[in-house]
Amino acid sequence: MSCYQSTYQTSIDNAEKFWEEVAKELYWDKPCTKVLDDRDKPFYRWFTGGELNICYNAVDRHVLAGHGEQTAIVYDSPVTNTKTYISYAQLKENVADLITDRDYDWDELTMKNKEIDCVQTVATDPLYILYTSGTTGQPKAGERTDPDTILWAEKHLNIPVIDHWWQTETSWAIVGNPLGIEKLPIKVGSSSKPIPGYLVKVLDDQGNIKPCGELGNLAIKLPLPPGTLVTLWKNKGRYYSSYLEKYPGYYLSGDSGLQDEDGYIFIMSRIDDVINTAGHRLLTKQIEEILCDHPDVAEAATFGIKDEVKGEIPLALVVCNAQTNLSK
Structure with a gap:
């Protein structure tokens, strides 16, 4: 069994244990009392009772571990012809005390910055709010990379193009080529295979699993992995009706596609982009x-x-x- 397949299968067969081990890579102010809280299905929560600070984990702890001069962010803008390297130490220094619901000049604020301590937050607290499309906040389309575009980019950029499939709602890739685990062979037109934590199924309108190679609706078995959406802002009812109601036990992605005999996922279009003739x-x-x-x-x-x-x-x-x- 390949490294990817072994890691992926563990994440599916024993999701709770898998993510418990992954969570040990973070610094916790207070460990969780329950890894997977399923008391309010289908509204699952991860790491109930735990407390941490994501800024501390993303920046501060790397500085304290002696990696402050290591590059954390590369800002590369072909529009302004600007390329800047920002270290972890610089990130930690350039913080600002902001008050919500106001507009600020970032450069002006960071000139008079001061050290701000990290605050413990509950693991189940919202980390951020994202609009799902533009500024409407209404779920609409992710965009497919068609084979011609991939071939064009590989030819003119002279580098491999690694495709992936994700959504604003998931915050990270659902399907992709997991280079950090194992580089999989590239199939043009496919986003590769599901990332650990995502059990992707191709379903018909009645919820039956479609055979390999047949088009259907892409759905993800619940619970979704950590880091994904837990609701829509002030609209839990719409979260349920839009994503969870059609296929009980699944998250409906809103995209259509197929899975081949090797397990590769091909994203084809939005479900509402299918014409019934x-x-x-x-x-x-x-x-x-x-x-x-x-x-x-x-x-x-x-x-x-x-x-x-x-x-x-x-x-x-x-x-x-x-x-x-x-x-x-």
């Missing part, structure tokens, strides 16, 4: 890829329009290459 499920992305294979086509967009007989039919808009002779 006379009982056939047509993927907008697949239609667009076929259109873009034509030498005269630069870009294409496909969407469904109502049809009295077939329910929906696809309508495609294309942008031709500049060299295209439109008189043909």
Whole structure:
């Protein structure tokens, strides 16, 4: 069994023990009393009773361990042609005491910065709030990397392109090539395999597992691993109806895809990007890829329009290459 497969299988077969061991890598002000709290299913919580400070774990402890001069962040902006290296010690020094609901000038604040102690927080407290799409706070689309884009990038950048699939809601990759564990062979068009902690299934509308190679709705077996969303801001009901209600015991990702015989996941589109034409499920992305294979086509967009007989039919808009002779 490969290193990846062994690690992944342990995270699925004994998730509680797996994450208990991972959590030992952090500094805890107070250890948890329960690793996985499942008293309010399907609303799971991790490390109940534990107390820690994420800033201390991310920065302070590395300085105290003698790694203060090690680079923590590389700021590389091709827009401003700026490249800056920020060490752990600099991060610790450049802190500011902020009051909520106000706008500040960061450079001005850090010039008069002062040492601020880390505050213990409960492990189940919210760490941050993220908008799921722009500033609307309403769940919408993640974006698929199509094979042509990957091949183009590899050719012109002359480096391997490592694809992955994640969502704002998960905060970290669901599927990817786990280079820190083992580099997996790359399959163009696939985000590779599920990351430890994520049991991904391809389901039909009734919740049955689809055979290998068949398109379906991507769902993740509960509980989600630590670090993922626990609710929507002030809207627990919508969190349940949007993600948990359709498939009991699963988190509905909102994306469609398939899994091949080697366990590789292929993300195809958002569930609502599938066009139902006379009982056939047509993927907008697949239609667009076929259109873009034509030498005269630069870009294409496909969407469904109502049809009295077939329910929906696809309508495609294309942008031709500049060299295209439109008189043909």
